[in-house]
Amino acid sequence: MDFVKSQWDGFVGEFKSMNARQLIGQGVNLGLVVTSALIIWKSLMLITGSESPVVVVLSGSMEPGFQRGDILFLNMGSKPARTGEIVVFNIDGRDIPIVHRVIKVHERAAENHLDILTKGDNNYGDDRLLYARGQEWLHMKHIMGRAVGFLPYMGMVTIVMNDYPMLKYGLIGVLALLVITSKE
Incomplete structure (x- = not known):
C-alpha cells in the first residue's frame, strides 16, 4: 500500500x-x-468491410474450436455465407454479437436472397431460439463478418473489464x- x-x-x-x-x-x-x-x-x-473487424468470444458455445476469450479477426468479403463458415452476427434488438457456425444456407437465385441458419459447436440445437421473435433465418444484413483468424485467450482482458x-x-x-x- x-x-x-x-x-x-x-x-x-x-x-x-x-x-x-x-x-x-x-x-x-x-x-x-x-x-x-x-x-x-x-x-x-x-x-x-466489417463494422467490427475484431471481436472477442464471450461464451463457451464454440468450444472446442474457439474458447472463451479468444480474439477473432473478421472479414466480410463479397461472397455469400456458406455452410461450415464461422460467422459473427447481430440479432435485431440485441447489442452483443454472436459467434457461431453456419449449418444451413438456402439460396433463392431469382431474388438473390440467402436464408442462413447457425449453431454453436458446443450447443445442442440450432440458434432459432436466439433469433428475434418470429425470425426463423438470418440474412446477410445480420452478418457482421466471417472469422479469418484468431488469437487464443488474448481477449480475456476484455471479459474481465466487462465483468468489473x-x-x-x-x-x-x-x-x-x-x-x-x-x-x-
Missing part, C-alpha cells in the same frame, strides 16, 4: 509542477493517442494520468 501511495504522490507532484502550456501539450498528446486509435479502427473497418467495470474506468484513468504526466 505504501508503494501505491508513493506512486500517487509522485503523480500529483509532477502534475502540480507543470505550467499551463505543459498541461495543454499533454492534453493534446492524449487527444492524438485517442484519435490515432480511432483512425486505425476505421481503417480496419474499410479494409475488412470499475476496473476498466480505473485503468483508463491511470493511463490518462500517465499520458498527462509524462514529460516526453
Whole structure:
C-alpha cells in the first residue's frame, strides 16, 4: 500500500509542477493517442468491410474450436455465407454479437436472397431460439463478418473489464494520468 501511495504522490507532484502550456501539450498528446486509435479502427473497418473487424468470444458455445476469450479477426468479403463458415452476427434488438457456425444456407437465385441458419459447436440445437421473435433465418444484413483468424485467450482482458467495470474506468484513468504526466 505504501508503494501505491508513493506512486500517487509522485503523480500529483509532477502534475502540480507543470505550467499551463505543459498541461495543454499533454492534453493534446492524449487527444492524438485517442484519435490515432480511432483512425486505425476505421481503417480496419474499410479494409475488412466489417463494422467490427475484431471481436472477442464471450461464451463457451464454440468450444472446442474457439474458447472463451479468444480474439477473432473478421472479414466480410463479397461472397455469400456458406455452410461450415464461422460467422459473427447481430440479432435485431440485441447489442452483443454472436459467434457461431453456419449449418444451413438456402439460396433463392431469382431474388438473390440467402436464408442462413447457425449453431454453436458446443450447443445442442440450432440458434432459432436466439433469433428475434418470429425470425426463423438470418440474412446477410445480420452478418457482421466471417472469422479469418484468431488469437487464443488474448481477449480475456476484455471479459474481465466487462465483468468489473470499475476496473476498466480505473485503468483508463491511470493511463490518462500517465499520458498527462509524462514529460516526453
